[in-house]
Amino acid sequence: PPMTDDYLVNPDFAEYLKLSAKEQELLEDAFGFGLSSLVELESRFLSVTQSAPDRAVVQIPSYEQEGAAMREDLYRAMETVLGAQRFGQLLQAGEKELAQRYHYFGHASRSMVFQETASGNPDEPPYLVIRDGWIIPDGPGKRSIQVAEASVRELPSEYLPYVSVLPGFVVNYAQP
Numbered sequence: 001p002p003m004t005d006d007y008l009v010n011p012d013f014a015e016y017l018k019l020s021a022k023e024q025e026l027l028e029d030a031f032g033f034g035l036s037s038l039v040e041l042e043s044r045f046l047s048v049t050q051s052a053p054d055r056a057v058v059q060i061p062s063y064e065q066e067g068a069a070m071r072e073d074l075y076r077a078m079e080t081v082l083g084a085q086r087f088g089q090l091l092q093a094g095e096k097e098l099a100q101r102y103h104y105f106g107h108a109s110r111s112m113v114f115q116e117t118a119s120g121n122p123d124e125p126p127y128l129v130i131r132d133g134w135i136i137p138d139g140p141g142k143r144s145i146q147v148a149e150a151s152v153r154e155l156p157s158e159y160l161p162y163v164s165v166l167p168g169f170v171v172n173y174a175q176p
Contacts, residue, residue: 002093003097007101058165069104110134
């Protein structure tokens with residue numbers, strides 16, 4: 001993949017593209033810009049419902065037009081840093097991963113369900129079950145559904161951008 005979980009250039013990818021230190025820094029700035037744009041766009045479109053004191057649902061509908069503009073800005077920044085040839089290499093090797101990391105550039109819709117669950121052992125604290133689902137268009141009249149479920153006692157970093165909109169019972173699982 002072109003980037004790490006922290007939106008930094010993957011060292012293997014940097015070697016593959018023969019990036020200078022300055023190019024790597026500029027590419028990481030572009031990745032960060034893309035992440036900031038993503039967070040801003042999602043915050044405009046998402047909704048949170050809490051159907052019970054221990055259950056919340058975050059829904060993010062698709063935002064195709066705005067996502068396409070974000071993708072264009074990100075790709076233009078990366079091409080400026082890399083030049084057309086190496087930018088083409090980046091896309092050839094990592095475009096699928098880029099799309100996933102930038103939440104399909106607004107073409108997919110997403111639902112996240114957060115449920116606090118009591119442990120089967122009364123001596124253990126409750127844990128948080130997270131169901132994260134995507135509906136991804138795969139062409140005319142086709143779509144894929146991807147769902148992942150995790151049981152955690154610490155909120156994974158990928159959900160930290162949503163802390164400001166999540167109810168307190170979920171935020172309690174975020175480590176400072």
